[in-house]
Amino acid sequence: DSGVTQTPKHLITATGQRVTLxxxxxxxxxSVYWYQQSLDQxxxxxxxxxxxxxxxxGNILERFSAQQFPDLHSELNLSSLELGDSALYFCASSVxxxxxxxxxxxxxxxxxxx
Amino acid sequence: xxxVEQNPLFLSMQEGKNYTIxxxxxxxxxxxxxxxxxxxxxxxxxFVLLSNGAVKQEGRLMASLDTKARLSTLHxxxxxxDLSATYFCAGGISGTYKYIFGTGTxxxxxx
Numbered sequence: 037d038s039g040v041t042q043t044p045k046h047l048i049t050a051t052g053q054r055v056t057l058x059x060x061x062x063x064x065x066x067s068v069y070w071y072q073q074s075l076d077q078x079x080x081x082x083x084x085x086x087x088x089x090x091x092x093x094g095n096i097l098e099r100f101s102a103q104q105f106p107d108l109h110s111e112l113n114l115s116s117l118e119l120g121d122s123a124l125y126f127c128a129s130s131v132x133x134x135x136x137x138x139x140x141x142x143x144x145x146x147x148x149x150x
Numbered sequence: 151x152x153x154v155e156q157n158p159l160f161l162s163m164q165e166g167k168n169y170t171i172x173x174x175x176x177x178x179x180x181x182x183x184x185x186x187x188x189x190x191x192x193x194x195x196x197f198v199l200l201s202n203g204a205v206k207q208e209g210r211l212m213a214s215l216d217t218k219a220r221l222s223t224l225h226x227x228x229x230x231x232d233l234s235a236t237y238f239c240a241g242g243i244s245g246t247y248k249y250i251f252g253t254g255t256x257x258x259x260x261x
Binding site: 038069071078079081084086091092094124126128133134136138139140141142143144146 | 180181183185190191192193194195198238240242243244245246247248249250251252253254
């Protein structure tokens with residue numbers, strides 16, 4: 037157990053809908069990273085938040101947005117969902133916000149868009 | 151921007167054999183990371199390599215880093231079935247605030 041929690045574990049929804057994925061980092065970690073992993077694909081970096089502020093953006097669609105709250109948990113919002121958005125979404129946390137500390141991954145949320 | 155390439159993408163090997171997974175990266179990376187992922191599961195951190203010449207070992211796995219060659223290797227010694235998984239390397243550059251992952255190597259160890 038990495039200490040990073042994600043909810044829900046599974047999510048099934050329809051095209052055009054909006055969902056919110058939640059991540060709580062390990063105690064003491066200030067950074068949260070979001071990744072998307074499609075079937076048989078590697079990890080695509082989406083976005084990084086450090087202590088409530090956006091630090092870096094990767095291949096994140098405009099339909100997707102994220103935020104990190106004062107208690108450091110983070111939410112990833114996915115809207116106007118398409119079939120191609122079906123994937124595993126992971127968050128990871130680390131102590132620093134430099135992009136060089138060890139990351140600890142949550143169990144992931146499996147999103148299925150029908 | 152940092153690019154990370156792994157090879158091979160797929161590796162099927164017999165139990166008891168040795169093999170190496172290679173991770174090349176395109177520009178200077180402050181650190182290099184190795185992760186393991188079992189099917190449908192999360193990523194587990196294996197090694198963090200901090201400097202040129204760094205070598206770390208855990209059980210049958212040994213990772214090394216050569217920053218001059220921009221190469222990291224993950225060596226598997228006397229493979230066992232339990233090592234079957236996908237292995238990812240990732241690089242990070244201070245100031246970019248993100249990590250770049252390789253495509254992963256899917257390892258299957260045959261009994």
